[in-house]
Amino acid sequence: MESTTNTGIISFLGAEQGPWKIASMQTLIGAPLPEASCLNIQQGAITPDHDSDAKWVLHGFISNLRYTHRSEKTMLDEHSKPLGRPEYNAAALIPIQKSKEWWNLAQDERRRIFEEDSKHIQQSAEFLTFISRQLHHSKDLGEGFDFLTWFEFSSEHTEQFDALCAILRKTEEWQYVTREIDIRLLKQ
Ligand code: HEM
Numbered sequence: 001m002e003s004t005t006n007t008g009i010i011s012f013l014g015a016e017q018g019p020w021k022i023a024s025m026q027t028l029i030g031a032p033l034p035e036a037s038c039l040n041i042q043q044g045a046i047t048p049d050h051d052s053d054a055k056w057v058l059h060g061f062i063s064n065l066r067y068t069h070r071s072e073k074t075m076l077d078e079h080s081k082p083l084g085r086p087e088y089n090a091a092a093l094i095p096i097q098k099s100k101e102w103w104n105l106a107q108d109e110r111r112r113i114f115e116e117d118s119k120h121i122q123q124s125a126e127f128l129t130f131i132s133r134q135l136h137h138s139k140d141l142g143e144g145f146d147f148l149t150w151f152e153f154s155s156e157h158t159e160q161f162d163a164l165c166a167i168l169r170k171t172e173e174w175q176y177v178t179r180e181i182d183i184r185l186l187k188q
Pocket residue numbers: 064065066067068076094096098120121124125127128131133135147149164165168
C-alpha cells in the first residue's frame with residue numbers, strides 16, 4: 001500500500017514490478033541507490049509504506065525553463081517529439097545533483113557555463129530526431145537530487161544516446177555534478 005498526495009509531483013519508484021525493467025544502474029558519482037528490478041512512474045507525491053515493494057522513490061515536477069533563450073526554445077519546440085511513442089522501447093532515468101558552488105552562482109553565470117561554455121543545447125539538439133525527453137526538478141523538494149532527467153528512445157539508438165551522455169559529461173557544466181546515477185530501462 002502507498003499513500004499519495006496529488007500535487008503535480010511525479011514519483012519514480014524503484015520496485016519489484018512495473019512497466020519498465022531496469023536493465024542497468026550505474027552510479028557515476030556520489031551515493032548509489034538500492035538495487036531494484038523495475039521502475040514505476042506515478043502522478044502524485046507517493047510515499048511508500050512498509051508493505052510496499054518499493055526500494056526507493058524519487059520525486060520531481062515539471063517546471064519553467066531557466067536558461068533557454070527564445071531562439072533555442074523555438075528550435076526545441078519544432079524538433080521535440082512527445083513521450084510515449086510506441087517504437088521507443090528504451091529509456092534512461094538519470095538523477096543528477098549539482099554542487100553548492102553551482103547553486104551559489106548567479107543565473108547569468110550558470111547560463112554561461114551551461115550553454116556558452118558547455119553548449120548543452122547546441123550539442124544535444126541533433127539528438128532530438130530520435131530521443132524524447134523531459135526534465136524534472138527536485139531541488140526545491142529537498143530530495144537527494146536536483147534533477148530527474150528522463151529520456152525515451154528506440155534501443156537501436158542506445159549507442160548514440162551513450163555518445164551524447166559522454167559529450168555532456170566532458171563539459172564544464174559536469175564539473176559541478178556531485179551525484180549522478182545512470183539508470184537504463186526497457187519497456188516490459
Ligand atoms: C536529448 C537531448 C537533450 C536536449 C535537447 C537537452 C536540452 C536541455 C535544455 C534545453 C535544458 C535547459 C532547461 C532550462 O532552460 O531550464 C536542459 C537542462 C538539463 N539537461 Fe539536458 N538536454 C538533452 C540531453 C541531456 C542528457 C543526456 C542529460 C544527462 C545526461 C541532460 C541533463 C540535463 C540537466 C541535469 C539539466 C538541468 C541543468 C540545470 O538546470 O542546471 N540533458 N537540457
